[in-house]
Amino acid sequence: METRRFLLIAVTALAVIFNQTTSGPLHAQTPAASALAGQVTSTEEGPMEGVVVSAKKDGSTISVSVVTNAQGRFAFPAARLGPGHYTLKARAAGYELDGARAADIAPGQEAKAEIKLKKVKNLAAHLTNAEWLLSIPGSDEQKNFLLNCTGCHTLERIMKSTYDADGFMDVIRRMSLYYPGSTPLKPQRLSGTATRDVERGGSGRKTAEWLATINLSQEPSWPFPLKTLPRLTGKSTHVIVTEYDLPNPLIQPHDVMLDREGNVWYSDFGQMFLGKMDPKTGKVTQYPIPVVKPGWPEGTLDLEFDRDDNPWVGVMYQNAIARFDKKTEKFQLWQTPKEWDTDGGQLGHLAIDGTPADNKVWIKNSDVGNIYRLDLVTNKFENLGNFKDPKTGKRIGTYGLHSDQQNNVYLLDFSAGNIVKIDAKTKNPTVYVTPTPDSRPRRGRVDPQDRVWFAEYQGNAIGMFDPKTEQMKEWKVPTPWSAPYDALLDRNGDAW
Structure with a gap:
C-alpha cells in the first residue's frame, strides 16, 4: 500500500508541490511549450531570481505558481494553464507588485x-x-520557546502587540483554556477542568518579561x-506549486494525503469533517464525522490510510478515533472506556x-501521555500507560507515533530528544537519543525498510533511525528556524 503525504499550507487552501529533479528546469527552454x-x-536588483509568480484564472479555485530563474525569467507549462484571463501575483521578501498584473492566454499561443x-513600505x-x-x-x-506559538498563530501578532509583562501573563492564562484549533471565527473553550500547558515546561513570567521588551x-x-x-536559487527554483481554495474559511486542513486513486484527503483541525478533493477540478466533498462527546471541542488531527485505502483520523477531544469506509461512506468510531x-x-x-501484523491500532492520549492499543477483533482497548526517560525520569512527551511492519511502534518525544521503540510482543520500551540534544522530534514515517524518518522541530533537522544498526543519521535544514514538523522518504529515495 502506498499513500503519499502532501505538503500543506495551514489556511483555507491546500498546496501541492511537484519537484522535478531529472527532467531539467521548468523555465522556458522551448517557448512553444509554455x-x-x-x-x-x-529597480534595485534588475532581474530577480527566486521570485514566486502565481497565476489564477477568473472564477477558478486553483492557482499555479512557478519560481524565476537566475535571469529573472519564469514560464508556466501549457499543460498547467488553459485559455482564459488570469490574475498574476508575485512574492519576494521585501517587495510587492508595482501595480496590478494580469494576462490573457489564448489557445496554442504563449502569452x-x-x-x-x-x-x-511595511x-x-x-x-x-x-x-x-x-x-x-x-x-x-x-526564541525556542516561541516555536510553541507558531503552530497556532504568527509571531507578527506578538510583535505588533502593546502588552506589558502582566498583559502577556493574562494572554498566556487565557490561551491555556482554549482548544488549539480555535480561531477568531470559531473559538472553542476546553470543557470541564481541562487546561493546556502552553508554557511547555518553561517560565511563563520570564518569557512575558522578555516579550514585553x-x-x-x-x-x-x-x-x-x-x-x-x-x-531561492538554482535547483530550489525548479518547482511548480498548485494551491486549491477550500469552500469556507472555517476549514483548517491539518493533514493532507493522497489515496491510490489520486484523490486528496484532509483532516479538519477545527471541525468534525473529513474532506476529499478532486485535484483536477478542485471540487471538495466534506463528510461529517459523528459527534460522540457533545460539549467538548471539535476537530481532527492525524490522518492515515490503511491497507484497504480507507482513511482513519484521530478525533482529538472527542476522545475517539474514526475509520471511514469509502464504499459505504460511513464512519466507524472507537471511544476509550468511560472509566478512562x-x-x-x-x-x-x-x-x-x-x-x-496483529490487528491492533496504536493510539496516543495527549492528556497524560498514555499509549493505548485497540484490538480490532475484540474492539477492546489496552492501556500501556506512559513511559519515562530512564536517564532523567521525565515522562516521554509523545507527539507522533509510527508503526513498522511487525507493528512495533516508535514514539517521538516532543519534550526532549528521544525516539522510543515499544516492542509489539513484549511491550518493553527502548530509548534512543537523537544526535542533537533536545531536538524535539515531532512527526515522521516508517519506510519500507522499517527505518524511521522524523522531523526535529527544535533541532532544525530531519533524522533517520535504522533499527537494524540502532544508529541515527541527521541532516540539518539549511534555513534557520525552519522548525520542520514532519518527514518522510519518497519512492525515489528523496527525504521530504
Whole structure:
C-alpha cells in the first residue's frame, strides 16, 4: 500500500508541490511549450531570481505558481494553464507588485508578462515566523520557546502587540483554556477542568518579561533591524506549486494525503469533517464525522490510510478515533472506556501501518501521555500507560507515533530528544537519543525498510533511525528556524 503525504499550507487552501529533479528546469527552454512566460525585475536588483509568480484564472479555485530563474525569467507549462484571463501575483521578501498584473492566454499561443516589483513600505507585514526569529534580539533558549506559538498563530501578532509583562501573563492564562484549533471565527473553550500547558515546561513570567521588551509596548517601532531570508536559487527554483481554495474559511486542513486513486484527503483541525478533493477540478466533498462527546471541542488531527485505502483520523477531544469506509461512506468510531475518560483526554494520533501484523491500532492520549492499543477483533482497548526517560525520569512527551511492519511502534518525544521503540510482543520500551540534544522530534514515517524518518522541530533537522544498526543519521535544514514538523522518504529515495 502506498499513500503519499502532501505538503500543506495551514489556511483555507491546500498546496501541492511537484519537484522535478531529472527532467531539467521548468523555465522556458522551448517557448512553444509554455502558456505564459516573462521576467521579473526591480529597480534595485534588475532581474530577480527566486521570485514566486502565481497565476489564477477568473472564477477558478486553483492557482499555479512557478519560481524565476537566475535571469529573472519564469514560464508556466501549457499543460498547467488553459485559455482564459488570469490574475498574476508575485512574492519576494521585501517587495510587492508595482501595480496590478494580469494576462490573457489564448489557445496554442504563449502569452507574455513583464512583472515589475517595488520595495514595500511595511516590511513587518511581509516577514515569516523564521524571519521574525532572525530579527528579534534574544537567546536561542528564549526564541525556542516561541516555536510553541507558531503552530497556532504568527509571531507578527506578538510583535505588533502593546502588552506589558502582566498583559502577556493574562494572554498566556487565557490561551491555556482554549482548544488549539480555535480561531477568531470559531473559538472553542476546553470543557470541564481541562487546561493546556502552553508554557511547555518553561517560565511563563520570564518569557512575558522578555516579550514585553521586543514588542511595541515601550516604543512606536522596533529598535532592531528587520531581516529577511535570501530567496531561492538554482535547483530550489525548479518547482511548480498548485494551491486549491477550500469552500469556507472555517476549514483548517491539518493533514493532507493522497489515496491510490489520486484523490486528496484532509483532516479538519477545527471541525468534525473529513474532506476529499478532486485535484483536477478542485471540487471538495466534506463528510461529517459523528459527534460522540457533545460539549467538548471539535476537530481532527492525524490522518492515515490503511491497507484497504480507507482513511482513519484521530478525533482529538472527542476522545475517539474514526475509520471511514469509502464504499459505504460511513464512519466507524472507537471511544476509550468511560472509566478512562477525562476532561482533557485527546486522541490526536494513531498508527496503523503495522496493524495487519496483529490487528491492533496504536493510539496516543495527549492528556497524560498514555499509549493505548485497540484490538480490532475484540474492539477492546489496552492501556500501556506512559513511559519515562530512564536517564532523567521525565515522562516521554509523545507527539507522533509510527508503526513498522511487525507493528512495533516508535514514539517521538516532543519534550526532549528521544525516539522510543515499544516492542509489539513484549511491550518493553527502548530509548534512543537523537544526535542533537533536545531536538524535539515531532512527526515522521516508517519506510519500507522499517527505518524511521522524523522531523526535529527544535533541532532544525530531519533524522533517520535504522533499527537494524540502532544508529541515527541527521541532516540539518539549511534555513534557520525552519522548525520542520514532519518527514518522510519518497519512492525515489528523496527525504521530504
